[in-house]
Amino acid sequence: MNEVTPLVDVMAFGAHPDDIELGCGGTLIKLTDAGRSVVLVDMTEAEMSTRGTVETRRAEAARAAAIIGAQARENLHLPDGDVPAGGEGKRRVAGVIRRYRPHMILLPYYRDRHPDHVYTSQVVYEGAFLAGLVRFDDGQPAYRPTRLVYYMHWHEFEPTFVVDISAQFERKMEAIAAYATQFKPDDPTWPQTRLTSAEHDWLRRARMAYYGSRIGVQYGEGFLILGQMRADTPLDIHFSTF
Numbered sequence: 396m397n398e399v400t401p402l403v404d405v406m407a408f409g410a411h412p413d414d415i416e417l418g419c420g421g422t423l424i425k426l427t428d429a430g431r432s433v434v435l436v437d438m439t440e441a442e443m444s445t446r447g448t449v450e451t452r453r454a455e456a457a458r459a460a461a462i463i464g465a466q467a468r469e470n471l472h473l474p475d476g477d478v479p480a481g482g483e484g485k486r487r488v489a490g491v492i493r494r495y496r497p498h499m500i501l502l503p504y505y506r507d508r509h510p511d512h513v514y515t516s517q518v519v520y521e522g523a524f525l526a527g528l529v530r531f532d533d534g535q536p537a538y539r540p541t542r543l544v545y546y547m548h549w550h551e552f553e554p555t556f557v558v559d560i561s562a563q564f565e566r567k568m569e570a571i572a573a574y575a576t577q578f579k580p581d582d583p584t585w586p587q588t589r590l591t592s593a594e595h596d597w598l599r600r601a602r603m604a605y606y607g608s609r610i611g612v613q614y615g616e617g618f619l620i621l622g623q624m625r626a627d628t629p630l631d632i633h634f635s636t637f
Contacts, residue, residue, distance in 0.1 A: 399496060399538045403466060404431040406497035406540075408488070408519045410478060410511040411441040412456035412470075413574045417599070418546035419501050420463060421560030421567040422616050427464030428563070434495050435460055435468040438484070438515050439475035446585035447576030459573040462566060467495070478514040481521060486533070488522025493535040499542040504619065508549040516545070545619040547602075554617030555624065557606050561613040564603065571599070 405426055409415035415423070415435050423433050437456065440449045447455075453470075460468040471487040478484060492500070500523055505516040520543065525531050527539025545552070560567060572578060580591040589595055607615035626632050 399536045401498040401538075401540075402432075402496040403434050404497065405499045405501060406434045406436060406492065406495055407501040407546075408436045408438065408515060409503065410438045410509070410515040411444070411475065412437045412452050413441075413459070413571065413577055414503065414512070414548065415501075416459050416463070416567065416570045416574070418503060418548055419616055419618075420459075420570045421563040421603070421614065422501075422546075422558045422618075423463050423465070424563040424566050424570070425558065425560060433463065433465045434497065435463070435465045436488075436491055437468070437470045438473045438478055438518070439511065440470055440472065441475050443475040444577070445588050446582075446591075447574075451576050452574070455574045455576065459570040462570040462573060476511065478511045478518060480514050480517055484514075484518040485522040485525050488519050489526035489531060490533050490535070492523055492526040492540065493533065493538050496538045497540050499544060500540045501544050501546055501618075503548050504545045504550060504552055506550045506552075512548050519543075543621070545621075547617060551602075552617070552619050554606065554609075555620045557610045557615040557617045559607065559610060559612040559614075560603065560616050561607060564614040 407415045407419060407423060427433050441452050442449050456468060469491055473484055502519040503512045503516045505513060507513050523540055523543060527537055529537045576585060577590050603614040606617045607613050
């Protein structure tokens with residue numbers, strides 16, 4: 396459908412700075428290792444977070460993006476704790492999609508305990524569709540990505556595919572640790588939260604180990620697509636039955 400050539404390979408969206416790193420950071424590092432271009436887009440500045448400030452979170456996000464190897468990181472400045480469905484949110488999403496023209500979009504799964512994650516998933520889907528409408532005029536050419544892929548937050552799903560991130564695991568953890576205000580448990584400046592607990596750290600590692608075990612590797616990240624995957628022959632698909 397796209398008559399305009401894509402400019403970047405992958406654009407990943409998250410409701411808050413650190414969401415992308417948690418959900419698909421290993422896969423993004425693997426992509427940049429392979430020479431693929433990646434752009435990160437945060438919907439909010441996480442101004443409602445218990446720990447840190449907008450300024451510290453902004454600096455942490457820049458450090459994490461450098462670890463990932465991202466080409467750019469954008470923030471759409473939507474309200475934290477109140478990511479809007481439709482309206483201005485989807486127009487901003489459409490605008491950033493048209494500016495970078497990604498071949499693929501990674502977005503959070505549409506079911507989650509955090510409403511911002513749910514609405515981010517919805518708004519990104521709507522914005523990606525809006526970006527392809529010729530009569531939506533924001534001064535940029537119409538463009539719609541050809542692939543939307545969901546990553547996990549709190550709620551899990553049965554993955555369509557799992558990416559082996561064993562070689563990228565330590566750098567993914569480094570990108571997460573770049574958010575010291577959110578994940579450093581021994582900082583007395585801020586109150587302790589669920590994210591700073593040893594149990595949450597264990598859960599992050601255990602999930603990646605579990606999905607890695609599903610494909611016979613040390614660590615993995617699971618993804619979901621809506622629709623069908625095409626293969627020219629069954630031999631083109633990598634899978635393990637036993």
